[in-house]
Amino acid sequence: MRPAHAVIDLDALRHNYRLAKSLSGSRALAVIKANAYGHGALECAQALAPEADAFAVACIEEALQLRAVGITQPILLLEGWFEASELPLIVEHQLWAVVHEQWQVEDLLAATLTEPLHIWLKLDSGMHRVGFAPQQYPLVWRQLQASSQVASLTKISHFSRADEPETGRTEEQITTFHNATSGLQGPVSLCNSSGILAWPQAHNDWLRPGIMLYGATPFDFPQTHADKLQPVMQLQSKVIATRELPTGEPIGYGSRFITRRPTRVGVVAIGYADGYPRQAPDGTPVLIDGQRSQLIGRVSMDMLTVDLTDLPHSGLGSAVRLWGAGLNASEVAAHAGTIAYQLFCNLNRVPRRFTSSFSASAT
Numbered sequence: 031m032r033p034a035h036a037v038i039d040l041d042a043l044r045h046n047y048r049l050a051k052s053l054s055g056s057r058a059l060a061v062i063k064a065n066a067y068g069h070g071a072l073e074c075a076q077a078l079a080p081e082a083d084a085f086a087v088a089c090i091e092e093a094l095q096l097r098a099v100g101i102t103q104p105i106l107l108l109e110g111w112f113e114a115s116e117l118p119l120i121v122e123h124q125l126w127a128v129v130h131e132q133w134q135v136e137d138l139l140a141a142t143l144t145e146p147l148h149i150w151l152k153l154d155s156g157m158h159r160v161g162f163a164p165q166q167y168p169l170v171w172r173q174l175q176a177s178s179q180v181a182s183l184t185k186i187s188h189f190s191r192a193d194e195p196e197t198g199r200t201e202e203q204i205t206t207f208h209n210a211t212s213g214l215q216g217p218v219s220l221c222n223s224s225g226i227l228a229w230p231q232a233h234n235d236w237l238r239p240g241i242m243l244y245g246a247t248p249f250d251f252p253q254t255h256a257d258k259l260q261p262v263m264q265l266q267s268k269v270i271a272t273r274e275l276p277t278g279e280p281i282g283y284g285s286r287f288i289t290r291r292p293t294r295v296g297v298v299a300i301g302y303a304d305g306y307p308r309q310a311p312d313g314t315p316v317l318i319d320g321q322r323s324q325l326i327g328r329v330s331m332d333m334l335t336v337d338l339t340d341l342p343h344s345g346l347g348s349a350v351r352l353w354g355a356g357l358n359a360s361e362v363a364a365h366a367g368t369i370a371y372q373l374f375c376n377l378n379r380v381p382r383r384f385t386s387s388f389s390a391s392a393t
Contacts, residue, residue, distance in 0.1 A: 032299055033266075033267050033268040033270070033299050034265075034266070034267040034299050034300040034304055034379075034380050035266055035267070035380055035381050035382070035383055036263050036264065036265050036266070036377060036380050036381070036382045036383070037263070037264040037266065037354075037382075037383050037384075037385060038069050038070060038073065038074075038262060038263055038382050038383065038384045038385070039260070039261070039262050039263075039264070039385055039386075040073070040074070040077040040262075040384060040385065040386045041385075041386050042245055042260035042261060042262045043069075043074055043077055043078065043243060043244070043245075043262045044077060044078065044081070045260050046239070046242055046243050046244070046245055046259050046260060046262070047060055047078055047081070047082065047239065047243055048081075049242070049255070049258055049259065050223075050226050050237055050239040050242060050243070051237075053226060053227070053230065053233070053255060054226070054230065054233035054237060055233075056233050056234060056235055056236060056237045057083040057084070057235065057236050057237070058082070058083055058084075058236070058237040058238070058239055059083065059084045059085060059086040059106055059219075059236060059237070059238050059239075060074075060075075060078050060082045060084070060085050060086070060239065060243060061085075061086045061087075061108075061238055061239060061240035061243065062074050062075055062078075062085055062086070062087060062092075062096075062243075063086065063087045063088040063089075063092060063108065063240075064088065064375050065375075066243075066244070067240070067241065067243075067244050067371060067374040067375055068263070068305075068373075068374035068375045068376070068377040069244055069262055069263055069374065069382070070382050070384065071087075071092065071095065071096065072095060072096070072099050073382075073384050074243075075096050075099070075101050076099065076100075076101070077386075079100075079101055079102075079103065082103055083103065083104075084103050084104040084105065084106060084126075084236075085101065085103055085104070085105045085106070086105070086106040086108050086238060087105060087106070087107065087108065088107075088108055088109055089107065089109060089112070090107060090111065090116050090119060090120065090125070093105045093107060093123065093125050094119070094123060097123050104124070104125075104126050104148070105123075105125050105126065106125070106126040106127070106128065106150060107120070107125055107126065107127045107128060108128055109128060109130070109160075110127045110128045110129050110130060110134050111127060111134065111137070114137040114140075114141060117137065117138070117141045117143060117147075118143075118144075120147060121143050121144055121145050121147065126147070126148040126149070126150060127147060127148070127149060127150070128149075128150045128151075128152050128186060129149050129150070129151050129152065129174070130152040130160040130161050130162070131160065132162075132170075135170060135173065135174065138174070138177070138179050138180070139173075139177055139179060141179065143179055145181070146177075146178060146179050146180050146181035147179065147180060147181060148181050148182045148184070149174060149180050149181075149182070149183055149184070150183075150184040150185075150186045150219065151167070151170065151171055151174065151183055151184070151185060151186065152186050152187065152188075153167050153185065153186070153187040153206075153207060153210055153211065154187070155187040155188075155203040155204075155206040155207045155210070156190060156199065156202060156203040156206055157187075157188050157189070157190040157203075158190075159188070161187065161188075164206055164209065164210035165210075167210045167211065168210065168211075168213075168214060171183065171185075171211075171214050182216070183216045184216055184217045184218070184219060184235075184236065185207075185211050185214065185216055185217070185218045185219070186218075186219045186220070186236075187203065187207050187219075187220055188220075188222065189203055189220065189221070189222060189224065189225050189229075189232075190203070192221075192222065192224035192225040192228060192229055192248075193224040193228075193248045193249050193250075195228055195229075200225070200229060200232070204220070204229075204231070204232055207220065217234070217235035217236060218234035218235050218236070219234060219235065219236035219237070219238060220232045220233075220234055221233055221234070221237050221238060222238050222239075222240055222248075223238075223239050223240050223241045223242035223243075223248050224248040224249065225237075226238075226239055226242065226255075227242065227248070227249075227253060227255045227256050228249075228253065228255075241370060241371055242256070242259055243262070244261075244262045244263065244370075244374060245259045245260050245261035245262045245263070245358075245359075246259070246261070246358060246359045246360045246363075246370035246371075246374070247259060247358065247360050247370075250360075250364065260355075261353070261354045261355050261358060261359065263353070263354060263359070263374065263377075264351060264353075264354030264355060265300075265306075265351065265352040265353050265354060265359075265377070265380070266349065266350065266351050266352070266354070267298050267299045267300040267350050267352070268298070268299060268347055268348065268349060268350060269296040269297065269298055269318070269336075269338070269344070269345060269346055269347060269348040269350060270297055270298070270299045270333075270346070271296075271297040271346070272294060272295060272296055272297070272338065272345050272346055273294070273295040273297070274292070274293075274294055274295075275289050275292070275293045275294075275295060276289070276292055277289055277290060277291055277292060277293075279293075281295060281326055281327035281335055282326075282327030282328045282330065282335055283327075283328045283330065284328055286312065286327060286328045287312050287326045287327040287328075287335075291339070292339070293326075293337065293339050294337075294338040294339045294345075295326065295327075295335050295336070295337070295338065296318065296335065296336045296337075296338040296344070296345070296348065296350075297333055297334075297335055298316075298333060298334050298335070298336055298350045299332070299333060300332075300333070300334060300350075300352060300380075301329055301330045301331045301332040301333050301334055302329050302330070302331055303331045303332055303378065303379060304332075304377070304378060304379050304380045305373070305376040305377035305378045305379075305380065306329055306334065306352060307329070307362075307363075307366040307368060307372075307373065307376075308328070308329045309329075309366050309367060309368070310325055310329055310334075310362070310365060310366040311325070311365060311366070312324070312325060312326050312327070313325065313365065314362060314365040314366060315357055315361065315362065315365070316336050316350055316351065316352055316357070317350065317351040317356055317357050318336060318338065318341055318344045318348050318349070318350050319341070319343070319344045319348050319349055320349075320351075320356065321341055321344070322357075323336050323337050323338065323340070323341060324336065324337050325337075336350065353373065358370075359373050359374065
């Protein structure tokens, strides 16, 4: 079988969830939308289920998949519902829902429900994506609070630049949130992963760990708590061919890389059809038999090429790690001009192998 695969370390996943919880006395929603950021939502949810306070997903389709495999904890729909016809299913499966737009309020108040819903009412504190404006928020809150369709209300907002502590934007959003919700009683949820790691003053009642669950740092600098995260995904393949090229020879499509010395090239069975970023430049790091090397030449659909010149003991059959233990996905993403979120979510075709006792050594 083709050697490209991803090993998903469920022990590391649990470690990262516990780290989020250890930084605060708050409860934590494990965010496993988008197939757990490409890691396998069902397996990740089942691994976390014995200790997770709740889960969060993007849409009802993702929530129903979790219910189907026996997840009983609360599940929050981060975008709420998209059509009023979803409301009976939300009641039936005991889901929680974010309300962020007036049409959702109207849907809810007009519905005939067998049970009231647990609603997380979203404030636009400065992200300017979704949520009620600060001047609207208290009015909507009181309208829902007075409705028999609502079992409980939680206040929620989302930080836009919590991974950039020096900008002052997060302080502005915290102030906006507190001003807009002053006097409104109920639980509060503000912190995504970067908020959890860097903004303890904003932890409040509910945390929402996402990317940190999967062991990637949201920061582009060393950060005390983020440095304790453990990579969950090890994306791996093998060298399937080698070439010995003299100085001045092109490699790959477009001849982007020209050898500057006699070069031993390794061809690796993984490419952009698997989710490895096509835009990754020459010099993007890889691990070969546990040693650092680099990408040379443009990434192809099914293959990429790496430099074996300084690794005399590596060659045909050598283990290649594209990211994971020893090479954080955030570092690879930075070279490719993207973020670890996208690397994980774009993973395609590669089989996932789940383990609870993963060894950091290359296999």
